[in-house]
Amino acid sequence: MKHLALALMLSATPALADIEAARDLMEANRFEEARAELWPAARSGNADAEELIGVMYALGLGVEKDEVRAFEWYLRSAMKGHPGAQSGVGWYYELGLGMPAPDLIRAYLWYALSTIGGDPDAAMSQEEVIKKMTPEEISKAHELIADYKVWMYPFR
Numbered sequence: 627m628k629h630l631a632l633a634l635m636l637s638a639t640p641a642l643a644d645i646e647a648a649r650d651l652m653e654a655n656r657f658e659e660a661r662a663e664l665w666p667a668a669r670s671g672n673a674d675a676e677e678l679i680g681v682m683y684a685l686g687l688g689v690e691k692d693e694v695r696a697f698e699w700y701l702r703s704a705m706k707g708h709p710g711a712q713s714g715v716g717w718y719y720e721l722g723l724g725m726p727a728p729d730l731i732r733a734y735l736w737y738a739l740s741t742i743g744g745d746p747d748a749a750m751s752q753e754e755v756i757k758k759m760t761p762e763e764i765s766k767a768h769e770l771i772a773d774y775k776v777w778m779y780p781f782r
Contacts, residue, residue: 697714
């Protein structure tokens, strides 16, 4: 059993190293190389890599800016509980980026989940978006939060 745990830990290490290498490349403005480092981990479902690919598409870093693709990468990561990506999804819903129209209910939902996940800026975003919402929208958002929270954060 100890050998299995050690093998699993060691097999996860290269992916983490690739993500750190990609972050270093991004800080050095070497975005195309960073994307190449991130791509295998993102394609295999690593939430950190997915979120960083989303950032790249959102800002046009080493790729053509693409709000639809940015949202989709953020959403993949957000569904795995990545607080930064959850906040990004909230932002996209709030402004209606890459979609037909803003959706304040879902923006509030994702900001709330991001806050639960520990993103300190998400609480401020949540406070701002609630000012634009009707009481009915707030009530609906809280229903959705309850649905997601029990699944995404069962112990919080």
